C-alpha cells in the first residue's frame with residue numbers, strides 16, 4: 006500500500022556538532038522522528054517531523070498500566086554512502102507479536118518499513134561510517150489515552166527515534182546466573198518486547214554489577230536451571246563442536262540476531278540446535294573441557310564473547326579462544342558495513 010508520509014524538516018541540522026569518534030551512549034538523538042497516531046481504530050497522519058518534546062497527559066495509560074512496547078534495530082552505511090537496514094521486516098513482525106500480547110493494535114508492517122526508510126534517508130549524515138558503529142533506531146508504541154481504569158487504551162502513538170552509536174562491549178563479558186529474581190515465566194510477557202520486562206530487570210542487573218558482573222543470565226522461573234537469555238541478548242554455547250541456543254519457548258525474545266546467527270552458522274555447515282539447556286550442563290561441559298565457546302547475540306551489543314558465568318558460589322570458565330564466534334561477529338559487521346557480500350539477503354538498501 007502507498008502511504009503518504011508528510012515530511013517537515015528542521016532548518017539547521019545538529020549533526021555538525023557530533024564527534025563521531027566519541028559518541029555518548031544513548032544520549033545523542035538525530036534531528037527528526039517518525040510519528041503516527043492511532044485514533045478511532047486506525048493509524049492516521051504518518052509524518053516525519055523535528056524531534057521535540059511530546060505533551061503527555063498525566064493520565065496517559067502507558068504511564069500507569071504499562072502498555073508500552075518497542076523495537077531496536079540499526080542502520081549502517083556502505084562505502085558508496087548508501088544507507089542500509091538489517092532485516093527491518095523482522096522487527097515489524099516482532100512489534101506486532103508484542104502488540105498482540107499487550108492488547109495493543111498492530112502497526113502496518115509496510116508502513117513500519119516505509120517510516121524507517123524515510124527517517125533514515127533524511128538522517129543519513131548521522132550514520133557513523135566506522136565498522137561496528139551504526140545509527141540505532143528505536144521504534145516504539147505506547148498508550149497515550151488519558152484514562153483511569155483497566156482496559157486496553159483506544160489511543161496510541163507509534164514513534165521512531167534514532168541515536169548514533171558505537172559498539173557497546175568491546176571486551177569479553179562476565180554473566181551472573183540469577184537464582185533469586187526471574188525475568189519471565191511461561192504464559193507471561195517474556196517473548197514480548199514490553200517495557201515492563203526491562204523495568205523488572207533493572208534492579209537484578211544493578212545487583213549483578215555490584216558483584217562485578219556485566220549482565221544477568223536469566224534462568225527459568227520454576228527450577229532456576231534452564232537457561233533463557235541475557236539482559237539484551239540471546240545466548241549461544243559451542244559444546245563439543247555443536248552450537249546450542251535455548252529454544253523459543255514463549256519466555257524469551259525472538260532475537261533477530263539470534264535468527265541470523267543460526268542461519269549463518271548453518272550456511273557454513275555448523276550444527277546448530279535449538280533446545281532447552283541447563284546451567285548444570287554448562288557446568289559439566291566446562292569441567293570436562295567440551296565448553297568451547299559462548300557468546301551473546303543482540304542488536305545493541307552485536308556478538309559479545311562470554312568469558313565467565315557466575316552461578317551460586319562457583320564461577321564457570323568459558324574457553325579464552327572464540328574463533329567461530331569471531332567469524333560470526335566479523336561476518337555480521339562485514340555484511341552490515343557492505344564490505345562482505347550479503348549472501349543471506351539480510352540488508353535492505355535505501356536508495357532514495
Ligand SMILES: Cc1ncc(COP(=O)(O)O)c(C=O)c1O
Nearest residue numbers: 237238239258260261262303304
Ligand atoms: C531481552 C532481549 N533478548 C534478546 C535480544 C536480542 O534481540 P535482537 O537480536 O532482535 O536485537 C534483545 C534485544 O533486542 C533483548 O532485549
